[in-house]
Amino acid sequence: MVVAIDGPAASGKGTLARRLADLLHFAHLDTGSLYRAVGLAVIRAGGDPGDAAAATAAARALHPETTPRVLADPALRGDEIAAAASKVAVVPEVRAALLAFQRGFASNPPGGARGAVLDGRDIGTIVCPDADAKLFVTASVEARAERRLKELRDRGVAVIYAAVLEDMKERDARDSQRAVAPLKPAADAFLLDTSSMDADQALDAAMTFICSKTGLSDHCA
Numbered sequence: 001m002v003v004a005i006d007g008p009a010a011s012g013k014g015t016l017a018r019r020l021a022d023l024l025h026f027a028h029l030d031t032g033s034l035y036r037a038v039g040l041a042v043i044r045a046g047g048d049p050g051d052a053a054a055a056t057a058a059a060r061a062l063h064p065e066t067t068p069r070v071l072a073d074p075a076l077r078g079d080e081i082a083a084a085a086s087k088v089a090v091v092p093e094v095r096a097a098l099l100a101f102q103r104g105f106a107s108n109p110p111g112g113a114r115g116a117v118l119d120g121r122d123i124g125t126i127v128c129p130d131a132d133a134k135l136f137v138t139a140s141v142e143a144r145a146e147r148r149l150k151e152l153r154d155r156g157v158a159v160i161y162a163a164v165l166e167d168m169k170e171r172d173a174r175d176s177q178r179a180v181a182p183l184k185p186a187a188d189a190f191l192l193d194t195s196s197m198d199a200d201q202a203l204d205a206a207m208t209f210i211c212s213k214t215g216l217s218d219h220c221a
């Protein structure tokens with residue numbers, strides 16, 4: 001069984017995906033980390049994430065056996081890497097190079113898990129169009145900027161709200177307006193606005209939808 005979760009930055013999709021995977025004993029793939037890994041590799045090689053050829057070479061150099069180790073690198077979590085990720089993500093060859101890994105994870109989840117939860121921008125539309133349940137998680141851009149600000153400050157990064165908000169708006173625009181696999185809800189996705197929900201309420205709402213959509217019997221009331 002595959003659960004697809006998409007949405008903009010800091011909407012809470014990663015938190016929700018992790019918690020759903022724990023609850024259902026499914027494997028979880030944060031697909032944004034793949035794009036972050038490509039952006040980080042380009043920067044570490046001294047390149048420009050806006051250079052399509054460099055980004056494509058970095059994406060093609062990611063191999064399934066080494067990818068889990070690459071995705072665990074804490075350096076991926078910085079805001080500079082998030083911006084680099086959204087630049088490499090506009091390149092069609094980069095997206096094509098990352099597709100097989102994502103689809104393989106969904107169809108054959110690691111560790112013998114009976115299902116997979118993938119979160120990103122194009123899971124319900126492109127990566128897993130036949131997913132059993134699709135959710136599109138949103139929140140106002142102000143709520144998302146507040147969340148990202150808190151997250152960065154908790155990690156000891158000195159940032160101001162206005163700069164985080166500006167970065168978020170820029171990334172929303174780049175992700176929604178790109179020609180290939182733009183951020184948008186799949187036609188059959190459940191829209192979950194978490195602006196005034198905490199993470200527990202978001203999980204409850206998501207589980208109610210997944211249970212009604214898939215008929216999963218365990219974990220459903």
Ligand SMILES: Nc1ncnc2c1ncn2[C@@H]1O[C@H](COP(=O)(O)OP(=O)(O)O)[C@@H](O)[C@H]1O
Pocket residue numbers: 007008009010011012013014015016147148150151194197198199200202
């Ligand atoms: N429903 C929620 N309400 C408030 N904060 C949340 C909620 N869901 C997640 N968060 C917090 O917001 C931040 C961004 O969440 P995250 O799941 O990383 O978002 P995304 O994966 O969409 O970028 C994290 O610090 C997380 O703990």
Ligand SMILES: Nc1ccn([C@@H]2O[C@H](COP(=O)(O)OP(=O)(O)O)[C@@H](O)[C@H]2O)c(=O)n1
Pocket residue numbers: 008009010011014031032033035036082085086087089119120121122123171175
């Ligand atoms: N399936 C995906 C996942 C991420 N991405 C890109 O990768 C960037 C970083 O994604 P992320 O999910 O790690 O970002 P956050 O939502 O955590 O801020 C996004 O801004 C997108 O440009 C994508 O294009 N497709």
